[in-house]
Amino acid sequence: MTPAVDRGLTGRQPKAVQSALAILEAVARAGAGVTAREVAEELGLPPATTYRLLNLLVGEEYLVRLPDLHGFALGRKVSALTRGEGVVPLSTAAREVVAELRGRVRCGVHLVLYTATSLHCADVDPDHPLQAPELLERHLHASAPGKLLLAEQPDWQDVLQPHRLHRLTDRTVARAADLDAELRVVRRRGCAVQAGQVHDDLACAAVPVRSPAGVLVAAVVVTVRSADPAAPAAQTAPAREYAGRLGRLLG
Amino acid sequence: MAQRSAGVRLPVQSPVAGLRRRRLSFLEVLAQSVSGLAPSAAMVAVPSIVLLESGSATLPVLLAATALVVLIGWCLTHFARRMAAVGGTYSYTARGLGPVGALVGGWALLIGYAAVAMAALVGSAVYLAGLFGLDPSPPVVAGACVLLGLLGTLCTVRGIQLSARVALVLEVLSISLVLTVLAVLLLAPRSTPGTAAAVVDGPVHWGAAVGVVLGVTAFMGFESAATLGVEARRPLVSVPRAVLWTPVVAGVLLLAAAAAQVVLLRSAPLDVLTSPVPVAELAERDGLGLLRRLLDLGIATSFFACVTGSTNALGRVLFTMAREGVLPAALGRTHPRFETPHHALTLALPAVVGVPVVVLLSGSGPRAVLTGALTVSAFGYVLAYVLACLAMPLFLRSIGELTPLPAVAGSLAAVAGVLGLGVALGGASLWGGQAMTSVFLTALAPGLLWACWLRWRAPGRLAAVGVYDVATVGSVLPGSVPVEPVP
Numbered sequence: 001m002t003p004a005v006d007r008g009l010t011g012r013q014p015k016a017v018q019s020a021l022a023i024l025e026a027v028a029r030a031g032a033g034v035t036a037r038e039v040a041e042e043l044g045l046p047p048a049t050t051y052r053l054l055n056l057l058v059g060e061e062y063l064v065r066l067p068d069l070h071g072f073a074l075g076r077k078v079s080a081l082t083r084g085e086g087v088v089p090l091s092t093a094a095r096e097v098v099a100e101l102r103g104r105v106r107c108g109v110h111l112v113l114y115t116a117t118s119l120h121c122a123d124v125d126p127d128h129p130l131q132a133p134e135l136l137e138r139h140l141h142a143s144a145p146g147k148l149l150l151a152e153q154p155d156w157q158d159v160l161q162p163h164r165l166h167r168l169t170d171r172t173v174a175r176a177a178d179l180d181a182e183l184r185v186v187r188r189r190g191c192a193v194q195a196g197q198v199h200d201d202l203a204c205a206a207v208p209v210r211s212p213a214g215v216l217v218a219a220v221v222v223t224v225r226s227a228d229p230a231a232p233a234a235q236t237a238p239a240r241e242y243a244g245r246l247g248r249l250l251g
Numbered sequence: 252m253a254q255r256s257a258g259v260r261l262p263v264q265s266p267v268a269g270l271r272r273r274r275l276s277f278l279e280v281l282a283q284s285v286s287g288l289a290p291s292a293a294m295v296a297v298p299s300i301v302l303l304e305s306g307s308a309t310l311p312v313l314l315a316a317t318a319l320v321v322l323i324g325w326c327l328t329h330f331a332r333r334m335a336a337v338g339g340t341y342s343y344t345a346r347g348l349g350p351v352g353a354l355v356g357g358w359a360l361l362i363g364y365a366a367v368a369m370a371a372l373v374g375s376a377v378y379l380a381g382l383f384g385l386d387p388s389p390p391v392v393a394g395a396c397v398l399l400g401l402l403g404t405l406c407t408v409r410g411i412q413l414s415a416r417v418a419l420v421l422e423v424l425s426i427s428l429v430l431t432v433l434a435v436l437l438l439a440p441r442s443t444p445g446t447a448a449a450v451v452d453g454p455v456h457w458g459a460a461v462g463v464v465l466g467v468t469a470f471m472g473f474e475s476a477a478t479l480g481v482e483a484r485r486p487l488v489s490v491p492r493a494v495l496w497t498p499v500v501a502g503v504l505l506l507a508a509a510a511a512q513v514v515l516l517r518s519a520p521l522d523v524l525t526s527p528v529p530v531a532e533l534a535e536r537d538g539l540g541l542l543r544r545l546l547d548l549g550i551a552t553s554f555f556a557c558v559t560g561s562t563n564a565l566g567r568v569l570f571t572m573a574r575e576g577v578l579p580a581a582l583g584r585t586h587p588r589f590e591t592p593h594h595a596l597t598l599a600l601p602a603v604v605g606v607p608v609v610v611l612l613s614g615s616g617p618r619a620v621l622t623g624a625l626t627v628s629a630f631g632y633v634l635a636y637v638l639a640c641l642a643m644p645l646f647l648r649s650i651g652e653l654t655p656l657p658a659v660a661g662s663l664a665a666v667a668g669v670l671g672l673g674v675a676l677g678g679a680s681l682w683g684g685q686a687m688t689s690v691f692l693t694a695l696a697p698g699l700l701w702a703c704w705l706r707w708r709a710p711g712r713l714a715a716v717g718v719y720d721v722a723t724v725g726s727v728l729p730g731s732v733p734v735e736p737v738p
Contacts, residue, residue, distance in 0.1 A: 031731075032259055032727070032732040033732075035650075036651060036652050037651045047652075048654045048656070051652045055332045055333065055487070058333075058487055059332065059485060059487040059488040060485075060488070061485070061726070064726050064727050065333060065334070066259050066261070066722055066732070067259075067261070067721040067722060068259070069333060069650050070650045070651060071259055073259075073722070073727045073728070073731055074728040074731050075726060075727060075728065076725065076726055076727060076729070078728045079728050115729065116725070116728070116729050152725065153725070154272050154273050154726065155272060155274070155484060157484075158273075184588075213263070213734035214263045215725075215729060215734070
């Protein structure tokens, strides 16, 4: 008997990886709707190999098969590769809208921008600054804008591993089942509220900013020094009004 | 290269939204398929029936049956790798044969799932009665059916993850029990060949063909993971894997159980071979009453898992049809908290429990109900599989991804399926005989009539047939594909 040897990538595997990447590039170049046969023709790959690799990439969600089942498009995972890099700078018009809201409410108002799988604190309230914006960006399960983003995912566990539900305070939701229940409430209400899950004495609410097509692009976050979730929830009505205006600017 | 993005629009929400998305691991998806197939019950019951038909050719016959089912499974993976369906082979068929072909296949599939759920319910009740030392008289079995049916519905409505996990535990338990019992029996000392040896080593004749058909029926339900397109994590990977691996694993188990039974039954009297469960009979005669109880427990749990598995699949096919507008929209609702198609599931329950209970109370023996329902379900499944295999090359051609191998495999599987269906329909020697053929055709008739009525009177309602969990705005790179305008 020959001893088992871990031979790593051998034989035809490097070629398969190269072909898969070439297919990814070909779909990116051709744009949404390109068919399997077109990809095979452009790359000069055997059809059966192309179809197999396309199905693999679709299975891993780097590519998506469009509803007609013929065409392909880049999947949301592609944007996850770049994390926050895809965030565009905030326009002055949007900053002015946020500043106007700050003048109307007596609490911290921040604007958070989303990519498909991450968030970025784009405009932090200068009068009531966030204590630690990086906590919001890293611990999506704890903060209100993070919960809003997770509620939008087909499967939040794609974005956040269940074993990474770190306990920041005693009240942080740390069990996958509890987070599931919270996200259901977020979806039903259309906004996310948390109290004491990031810092013991702070509560916040996140109101979604959607593009005219309905895609979640940003969130207006209000923070209140309180341990009661009702306190930030009371501020969501004005925030919603401004979120509608921001949607047209950011979408 | 042509740019095709102009015509493509993505919806904001999937047409099958409402089910709990992307939660089931591969093992849980596999458990759905395995429970739909009820391997332990098949391991104990099928080899002896095949032995009676095929004699010394039993093992090759079962190998051929396994190969045929794996071929069908391979055909189905071509759909499963490309679309995450909730309607199983029904939704697949729609993509190749159009709405009318799909409705015929879908109705046959509904008959398959419903009838096998009935059979498993009765089976579970019979073996549970045996376990507690009760006489499995029709009223006792009917009572147990109602209780088990309620329990099964509770599991399925409460959540797919719960019922998949229950099924996984029950299947592991029951398969190990059956394997243990067979191993113990093999170790027990055996005397000279018994009177059954003449049948076990009997000559090979045309009965082998019937044997293959009977062998195939042991695998029915193996594709039921195809109804978990929304609920499975990474469905385009885990569903095809489950659909392909279930018949492979079940085939190995079935062959091992058959090999053991060939050895055991060779030295047994003929009346053991012709008894309903020869392995249990052998254990009884060897004075191993405990083994028999263990076997009863194993079969009862396997059958119960099959009830939940088949009801899950049945509910999801009904749910899909309702979302398409083919059936009343109420059946397409999902439970707000459990995120299961609870209306479809609770509609299926009275049928699955009611039919066997009424038949039992009208005086039929539990075993006759069990085998009769199994026969009807086998007809339904095979018809659904044949249509799906036939649809596969057509589907691949329509999306421009047809290669020679799937074309050959699809045609081969469809031809073999049609031949099997012919043998089964014509073969009076099959369990339930001709009566079950007419029961199946009677059950199929409303589906055919409904399909024809829709085709001629309301073709608009057929337009949506074939819905699946399509890509939405959230599944692509943001901004890369235009969004469908909200109506």
